[in-house]
Amino acid sequence: MGSGTWSTDVYDAADRYRRATGASAFAYSDSGARTAHTALDPKGIKARESRDSDEHPESVAIAVLFDVTGSMGSVPRVLQQKLPQLLGLLLRKGYVTDPQILFGAIGDATCDRVPLQVGQFESDNRLDEDLGRFVLEGGGGGQMTESYELAMYFMARHTSLDCLDKRNRRGYLFIIGDEEAYAKVKPNEVRRFIGDELGEAITLRAIVEEVRRKYDTYYILPAGSSYAGNTAILDFWRKLLGQNVIALDDLDAVCETIALTIGLGEDSIDLDEGLADLDEVGSGAANTVGKALARIGSGRAPLAHGSAPADLAAPVSVERL
Template sequence: MGEWPEIIREKMALLGKEVERYAPKYAISFAFVGDTRCDSHGLQIREFANGPALDEHLGLLFAEGGGGDTEESYGVAAYYYLTHCNIPNAIRPILMFILDAPDHGDVRPGEVKAYIGDVINEPMSTKEVFKQLMEKFRVYIISVRGAYRDHWVPIVGEQHFIPIEKARDIVEVLIGIVAGELGEFKDFEMRSSARHSDKPDRVSRVGKSLRSVRKTSEKMSSGKGVRADGEESGEKLMKSKKLI
């Protein structure tokens, strides 16, 4: 997945502009997740930022390859954002994992101590960590070519598993998730189609990836109404949204 961060950096101005359209007070924390059981840099996390600082933050992350097996330590990253991410002013913040691998299945005391500094007495299942995480964040798994669906859907649910076919689509998918969570998916579709009017295949692929996000957005009332889950939508929500 070495090309993915570079594509995001290349499109950082677009990402920031479009996210700001839907969440004027946005902030993003970038992270790289590898294998905390064998990589030298198995978990790297940057502080929340917006604007030009995001390009610098993403550039400081080291994409390490050649892990010991196909599994990565997404559970450890989830544990960090669950226990060490203080976002008191955020309303339904979003956490997105872009991945092409399964998780180890558990979070072990040794890796938590080594990378985060916390002491846990026994392993925690990845499923339990994500269950708690989903009470704090809107969690999405963006899976390259829909890999490991059977692993991730039981953890995050079908609606939050987003398959993506091509790396070049990633920024549009990220923007679409943000827009969908804020009830602005129709606006995103219109703008995305206009941006890629000469690339109908891309528009089609992105729409297919975001099918479940469209459904989520449709459940929210239009304009400045109330979300289907009872939370406020529209301007008040947009101005307080913090994103990862």
């Protein structure tokens, strides 16, 4: 996957058609679907692949996984509307030469029918198509926890990245949510929703360390969610990801936040340059993004994108619980 080139003209034409016909950008979910679309069902998938090609010789894998439970169900709709800003900043401003983006959705494996959905790494307008296939179930367990750990397990063990394998450069993983993860990856959930036979549970910290070997991993807690600004949630994720936890005052700024975080990680910009780029494209999100990234964007060194960090150098083992 990952062939083709993003076209804003194609996106705009599809958007005009939907508006003219009254069609939904999320027709699959809005039609009442309660099972994962075949294109997004993770069960039995060996790997989602981000590959180099003649068209995209320096691919960079970018995964955006969003919680679709409760108040977080609006996130994919915002992403769909803001795709041009995300791709425009990455490409026109040269933050990344060959971005390949994967979208995924997270629910609660203890009670939801569709707790995990994972698209392909794409470089063109199939990104818009993938977003339209997500089931926005809106469930969740109500315990201030969702199955982020199951999603991280899939990303750690069922994705294959040329940027890592060929150039020893990790991809980017953004998790957009407002709750905590469960304490462990459970074998019965892995079997049911992914299809792997996992002999032992994996602790949350172990799977976080494993996924961070493959991806620079960020957690975004946006405004408008049930637990926006909740210090317990932020502290929970900061203990796992350190400074790579972003409190966002405006959900509408999520694409710009992702784009600038990648620009910083690729050493393409500093934070002031990125905020100036936002003003130049008329985004109106510079203040929000500047505040959100002040914690991680004050210097390039903490966001350096490359081989696995020293604190993750030791092998990660499966722990019995």
